[in-house]
Amino acid sequence: MKVLMFGWEFPPHITGGLGTACYGMTKGLLKQGAEVLFVVPKAYGDEDQQAVRMINASDVSVDIQDTEFKKFAKNLTYLEIGSNLVPYLDPEEFEKVMNETKTEREKRTKSIYAKKYEFSGKYGVDLMEEVSRFALVAGTIAAEYDFDVIHAHDWHTYYAGIAAQRVSGKPLVVHIHATEFDRTGEDVNTIVFDIEKTGMMAADRVIAVSNLTRNTVIERHGINPDKVFVVHNAIEPVEKPESINVKKVLKEKVVTFLGRITFQKGPEYFIEVAHKILQRDRNVRFVMAGSGDMLNKMIKRVAKLKIADRFHFTGFLKGEAVDRMFALSDVFVMPSVSEPFGLVPLEAMRTNVPVIVSRQSGVAEILKHAIIVDFWDVDGMADAIWGLIKYDAVSKMFIKYGKEEVDSLKWEYAAVKIMDVYRDAVNH
């Protein structure tokens, strides 16, 4: 099976869940015997470069430790398209970032709590224009290479997928990691919604990361249920066991929220829960790690509730700092209002932290050894946290079985399901 995949980010430059998922999935597929032609947008830094750059799989700068990847790398072709496209940005935000003057951008990256986006090229300012340009190049690639199936991840690449489908006549599989409803609630951007819908309508098969997301696309986008399949995300096992040896210096138990501080992630519920618990016991510390458009509002709320000596903000964390954060945590909470999947709880469990996740997250569908509550159920969440920090037996059990559970969620198993979807699409 030869797959033309329109993906996002390859190590070492991964900024979010989508990149991590694409990478894990590709590895899983290679293991299952697929050949993958992986196409990513990448800002080269100067616009005179050729539109498509093919990179030798052996030159793809993945972690050198990743011997497993090397073993299968011969079946991977890696193509970069000169483009500013990045996941996680909506059209308004994209324009704002592109219009920033150099000094503004510098100022923003200097700010210790701002997440850093790097834009060095000078392509289109308009995100939609960029999406179309990407599709154009994708069509060229489709005409040049040989493959059996096309696989596109999230709306930015759907036009590219459709273009490839038209040029080659090969079946298109689109993968939904998040819908516009997850990102913005009810206040959706209709252009983005239209692209999502067009992509899924044109697709021969749709893969959703959870039943939750499957229902969304059936109900909201009106996609035929027969062609929508669920493949839950998986997680890469940790390569360096106990990589971080952090001594817990704080006497108090630490309860952590880690993620973008946006509407979708439900940060305000976390603060209300913290307030509730602190009223009963001051000897608990809460940490909100991350950055986002709601950060300042959250800081003000914490000050207003007068819990700032027990509720701390770290700003955006990445890499080792995330591992350190988990190592210092006693409980991880993901109170997302709408979470198509939600990888972070799995990362927490992998590092022996018991987790509480909202029922409104895809990951809740597969987890047994986690506490699941509704995001709006502040009392329920407070109870769950209280139990985990006060009764050691409970958290010990969660740690023990949680780790086992996560270690069994491998991408190679998820890849088997994806391969089934491919075959189904090809033979149809």
Place this chain on the structure above:
Amino acid sequence: MRSICFYFQVHQPFRLKTYRFFDMGVDHHYYDEFQNRTIVQRIAEKCYLQANEILLGLIKEHGKKFNIAFSISGLAIEQFEKYAPEVIDSFKTLAASGNVEFLTETYAHSLASMASKEEFKRQVGQHSKKIEELFGQKPVTFRNTELIYSDEIGDQVAEMGYETILTEGAKHVLGWKSPNYLYHHATNPKLKILLKNYLLSDDIAFRFSDQGWSEWPLTADKYTQWLNDIDKKQNVVNLFMDYETFGEHQWEDTGIFDFLAALPGKVLKETDFVFAKPKDVVSKTEAVGEVNIPNPISWADEERDLTAWLGNDMQDEAFEKLYSMEEKVRLCKDEKIQMDWNYLQASDHFYYMCTKWFSDGDVHRYFNPYPSPYEAFINYMNVLSDFMMQVEEKSKPIDFESIKDKAKEFTDAASEKVKDAGKKTKYKAEKKWDEVKDYSLDDIAKMSNAKVKKLIQSIDMEELTSVLKNATDEVRNKIIPNMTTTAKKQYDKMEAEIKKVKKSDLKEYKDKIEKELRNLWKK
């Protein structure tokens, strides 16, 4: 003769370094040494030293007619001592002239007057003591941080024994009253109040280099004319400003230093004003009446209130949490805790958290190390959280049980060490002894009976008998009485039997006994 009161404020906070959640409980040093040193040394060079030089020249030139007042916060003094000691020397030179009055304020340039009577008093005491030590004069005039004043604060200051206080004299604070008179406290006539002439002060401090200002450029001539225009009955003009106005807020190339150097000569020549110290103004002038200020005022912003430091949720939370520690801090004898307690109270930390837009914010933004008030708040709270943990730990009443355990642990560990050391020395001594001691039969004469008995037990009787035949009397007399009855019998028998011993045998036996001796000593 009318008076101009020139008073300059000198203050520098200890700015915090970026202190993260991960540092809490690990790192207890909160300050950005590099930034603090750089800023203090830069301003020392650009402002303090230059301006002091000019003022010293003016004092020399005009003598008794030119007097000035300074208030230097305790935190500024500490940073000069650390990073720019020449500034202290320069102020000492000024002090020695006799033309300079040093005011007192809260040591930490804090908002303690808004939080706690005790802490307010403690800081004023600490500052007054420091000023007296450095400059040899005990302050009699008080100025509060940012000229914050209310009737209640006035009461507290009077209670501490001060006769004069400085504060803001803006129109919307005073109403119809002019700031150009001496006033007294609302209910306590003993406490005199000097009010800042905000127009004339801010003409220098804020507007001097403003090219959009209709009066720009400001010259000593023009300014002297304005002073002359003041109603002749109004007898005090109080010009209060940050000392950093000279060379830092208004750069040298704006001509601010030339203005400062030229103004006094002009004023003394063309007007009936002299430059007087606050304490002299108060002793020479009658107060014209009282001022009622029930709600606290300050010299900041259009509003002249406290909203630059307190009032938004972040400021209030930080302020409340900080002063919730007061009682516990008082219980701590720890020097570092006391130092941090001062440094963390500096009003600047709260200023950085201010969310309103203000005209004189420009002045402060120049010094604000944070990109936003939110980051200022987070960073401060991280530091404060660690400080609170430290205080909790160090203010805990002593737990004797745990001390007992600790003591036992300590002595056990110590005695274990001593034991080890003892063993080692013994072993070494034995080894040494082994190396140097040459044992011979003759030594037996000097041995204790017990040792001799042991020796006899360990040697073959035949061999012993043979050796004794050729031994000295001393040795024989030592050994024979120490034999058991059975051994003696054996000996007697052998003594009779053995006629002659071969020389080689004798040597062998002798060696054997000597080896046995050695073993005996070792044990």
